Amino acid sequence: MAFAQIVGWGMHVPDKVVGNDAFVKMGLDTSDEWISSRTGIHERRFVENGQPVSDLAVEAAKQALQVADAHPRDLDLVILATCTPDQIMPSTASFVQHRLGADRAGAFDLNAACAGFVYALATGAAQIESGRAKNVMVVGADELSNHLNWQDRTTCVLFGDGAGAVLLRASEEPGIMASTTGSDGSGAGLLEIRGGGTKASSNGNASANGKAVLTMNGPQIFRWATKKLSEAATQVIEESDLTVDQVDLFLPHQANLRIIDSAAKRLGLPREKVFSNVDTYGNTSAASIPIALCEAISQDRVHVGDNMILTSFGSGLSWAALALRWGTPIPSSVARWTPIRLQLETRMAGLRSAIKKRERAVRATIGERLNRDGG
Numbered sequence: 001m002a003f004a005q006i007v008g009w010g011m012h013v014p015d016k017v018v019g020n021d022a023f024v025k026m027g028l029d030t031s032d033e034w035i036s037s038r039t040g041i042h043e044r045r046f047v048e049n050g051q052p053v054s055d056l057a058v059e060a061a062k063q064a065l066q067v068a069d070a071h072p073r074d075l076d077l078v079i080l081a082t083c084t085p086d087q088i089m090p091s092t093a094s095f096v097q098h099r100l101g102a103d104r105a106g107a108f109d110l111n112a113a114c115a116g117f118v119y120a121l122a123t124g125a126a127q128i129e130s131g132r133a134k135n136v137m138v139v140g141a142d143e144l145s146n147h148l149n150w151q152d153r154t155t156c157v158l159f160g161d162g163a164g165a166v167l168l169r170a171s172e173e174p175g176i177m178a179s180t181t182g183s184d185g186s187g188a189g190l191l192e193i194r195g196g197g198t199k200a201s202s203n204g205n206a207s208a209n210g211k212a213v214l215t216m217n218g219p220q221i222f223r224w225a226t227k228k229l230s231e232a233a234t235q236v237i238e239e240s241d242l243t244v245d246q247v248d249l250f251l252p253h254q255a256n257l258r259i260i261d262s263a264a265k266r267l268g269l270p271r272e273k274v275f276s277n278v279d280t281y282g283n284t285s286a287a288s289i290p291i292a293l294c295e296a297i298s299q300d301r302v303h304v305g306d307n308m309i310l311t312s313f314g315s316g317l318s319w320a321a322l323a324l325r326w327g328t329p330i331p332s333s334v335a336r337w338t339p340i341r342l343q344l345e346t347r348m349a350g351l352r353s354a355i356k357k358r359e360r361a362v363r364a365t366i367g368e369r370l371n372r373d374g375g
Ligand code: ACO
Pocket: 029, 030, 031, 034, 035, 038, 039, 113, 114, 115, 153, 154, 155, 157, 191, 216, 217, 218, 219, 220, 221, 222, 225, 255, 256, 259, 283, 285, 313, 314, 315
């Protein structure tokens, strides 16, 4: 059986940095002290001018291709974990596949909210392990800023926008060793964005841009998440025949530093084995784990042979965990010609797309004429 290895990685966040004080200036009854001491968050990034989530996803995926020195046409599949797609259909993954120039790849969105990236990683790995795919691009990207109620201090201070991506490739060595995914829909009402779907009901609110807003029972999610993170992590540690002592790095979903600390304590993991960057990005939903992975790599916290545990939780309620052994040497720099080659490939993909669109239009016109003449 083939294993799935992460061979490329990338992240992209919007330029706009929003500190905690910005919420106080907006007139919200909150403070930097409350937000940072209760969540660990100091700032987050928000998109501007309606930038679609596919923009962030494409940039992250391009970086992952660069790191792996891979060609977009090598991709068999693009899986995009998001709960904030560009539009209801087609899938945002199709936009990403197209803009990358990944002409041979299938593409689909996966929605497991904040747990989406680990769900997608497990799904991509299964495709590789079964022999159905060799190269799978897994992206986590979200823009929850589109769905925040700026008058609700219990939610709007928690989230940020961003994207992260990894390229999974078939390998003889592990790789991803174990994974688990779970759902408990009885808790669906604890964290939701109603509206925009086929159900008539909405929560009666809309954000400034007219979109349905997120509502959450924070304390209940908090209690559930601390328990679930450690339970799911324990399951994949056992299934990969590891002990907690053999875990080199714990990369949990970045929602709240207190949740992360409490889960690590339950697992018996020392602080130096736990990665967190919730202070700078807030909760970026499906993007949080791949962004954390990229930053852990750039901080020299990931080495060949390391055992890593990824765990996530979110709306659903849903959760996922995964154990992997890191197998890819960290390149000190990307080959100089790789970005140039990728830029050229992206331009070529754009050109191919323009030709295809034109061809489709010409065929349609000819078809119409033939029908008219025939009739
Ligand atoms: N500023 C000031 N006060 C606040 C704020 C704020 N931003 N938010 C809440 N408070 C107040 C509350 O109104 C409450 O006041 P009261 O006692 O007068 O009623 C008090 O602070 C305590 O509120 P709690 O909700 O009990 O505070 P808690 O310590 O639980 O922290 C928090 C709230 C940060 C939301 C926490 O519960 C949490 O992180 N929960 C998990 C949320 C989460 O991880 N969600 C993401 C899941 S991933 C996904 O799928 C999107």
